Amino acid sequence: MAAESGTPGAGRRLAVLGAGVMGSGIAALAVGHGVAVSLIDPDRQRLDAAPASVDHQVRTARLMGALPDEAVPGALVTCPSLADLPTADGTAPTAVIEAVTEDADAKAKVLAEVSALVAPGTPIISNTSSIPIDELALAMARPVDLIGTHFMNPPYLIRTVEVIRGTHTGEATLEALRALLAALHRQPIVVRDAPGFVTSRILHPMINDAVRVVAAGTASAESVDGLMRGCLGHPTGPLRTADLIGLDNLVDSLWVLHRRTGDEGCRPCDVLLEMVRAGHLGRKSGRGFYEYEGEQA
Numbered sequence: 001m002a003a004e005s006g007t008p009g010a011g012r013r014l015a016v017l018g019a020g021v022m023g024s025g026i027a028a029l030a031v032g033h034g035v036a037v038s039l040i041d042p043d044r045q046r047l048d049a050a051p052a053s054v055d056h057q058v059r060t061a062r063l064m065g066a067l068p069d070e071a072v073p074g075a076l077v078t079c080p081s082l083a084d085l086p087t088a089d090g091t092a093p094t095a096v097i098e099a100v101t102e103d104a105d106a107k108a109k110v111l112a113e114v115s116a117l118v119a120p121g122t123p124i125i126s127n128t129s130s131i132p133i134d135e136l137a138l139a140m141a142r143p144v145d146l147i148g149t150h151f152m153n154p155p156y157l158i159r160t161v162e163v164i165r166g167t168h169t170g171e172a173t174l175e176a177l178r179a180l181l182a183a184l185h186r187q188p189i190v191v192r193d194a195p196g197f198v199t200s201r202i203l204h205p206m207i208n209d210a211v212r213v214v215a216a217g218t219a220s221a222e223s224v225d226g227l228m229r230g231c232l233g234h235p236t237g238p239l240r241t242a243d244l245i246g247l248d249n250l251v252d253s254l255w256v257l258h259r260r261t262g263d264e265g266c267r268p269c270d271v272l273l274e275m276v277r278a279g280h281l282g283r284k285s286g287r288g289f290y291e292y293e294g295e296q297a
C-alpha cells in the first residue's frame, strides 16, 4: 500500500542496507510513518524473515502507541543486492541508512558501493555503534554526504537518536537528516565523532563489566539487572540489554572500541566470547543471559 500525502513520511523513499536486528527495526519505524522502504541484504534467510519481523514490530508498536495509528504504512520491498537500490516505486532513494554488520571493512565496502550509485546530495547514514564516521568517510567518493546515527533498539520505541557529525559531514546532510528524523518523530542529539561516540563508549564497557561481575560469581544475571534497575534506574539492566543488542554485535563493538582507544576495559571478556562461539547471541538466537524460546525477534 502506498503512503498518502497526509502521513508524515509521505514522499520519502529510504534504502536500508542490512535486514538484521537494526535494519528491520529501522524499516519498521519508517514504514510505520508512511515511508517507502527497500530493505537490502545478501543473506537470503535474513531477507526472507524481514517482512514478518517488520510487520510484527509495526503491529506491536501500534498497540503500544509508539507508532501513529492513522498513518498509511509505507511500502516495503526486499532486495538481495545493491543493484536493486531503487525503492518500492522504482525511483531513487531520498536517503540511505546503512545497518550492516559492525565490521569496518564490510561497512567501508558497502558505503563505497552505495555512494557510487546514488545521486550526489543523497544523505548516506551509517548506523554504526562505534566505528568513527571519519574512518568510514575515507571509503566514500563524497564524505560530505555521510553522517552517523545511532538508533537504539528497538527504534520504534526509543525516540532519542544519537547523531554523529563527522569532520566532513555537510550542513545540508545534517539538515536533511534532521528533517527525516522529524518525519519519524525522533529527537536527535548531535555529538562529535569518536570511537563509540557517547552511548556505546559508556554503555558497552559497562555491560562488559556486568558480565565480569556475573563470571566472578558475585551475583547472578538476574541480581545484577535487578540492582541496576531498582537502585540505579537502568530501564532493563545491562545483561538483558546485552541480549537485546545481540552478543555478537556487542563483541564486535567492544573490539572496535578496544582497538581504537587501547582501553583494556573494552576488551570483550572471556564469557562473552564463549557465548558468541556457542551461538548464544541473546534474544535473536533464543538464548543469551536469559531464555527467549518461542518469542518472535
Ligand SMILES: NC(=O)c1ccc[n+]([C@@H]2O[C@H](COP(=O)([O-])OP(=O)(O)OC[C@H]3O[C@@H](n4cnc5c(N)ncnc54)[C@H](O)[C@@H]3O)[C@@H](O)[C@H]2O)c1
Binding pocket: 017, 018, 019, 020, 021, 022, 023, 040, 041, 042, 043, 046, 098, 099, 100, 101, 102, 103, 106, 110, 127, 128, 129, 130, 150, 151, 152, 153, 244, 245, 246, 249, 253
Ligand atoms: N543491535 C543493536 O542493538 C544495535 C543498536 C544500535 C546500532 N547497532 C549497529 O547497527 C548495525 C547492524 O547491527 P545489527 O544488530 O542489526 O546486526 P545483525 O547482525 O542483526 O544484522 C546485520 C545484517 O547485515 C547484513 N549484511 C552484511 N553485509 C551486508 C551488505 N554488504 N549489504 C547488506 N547487508 C549486509 C547481514 O547479512 C545481517 O543480516 C551495526 O553497525 C551495529 O553495531 C546495533
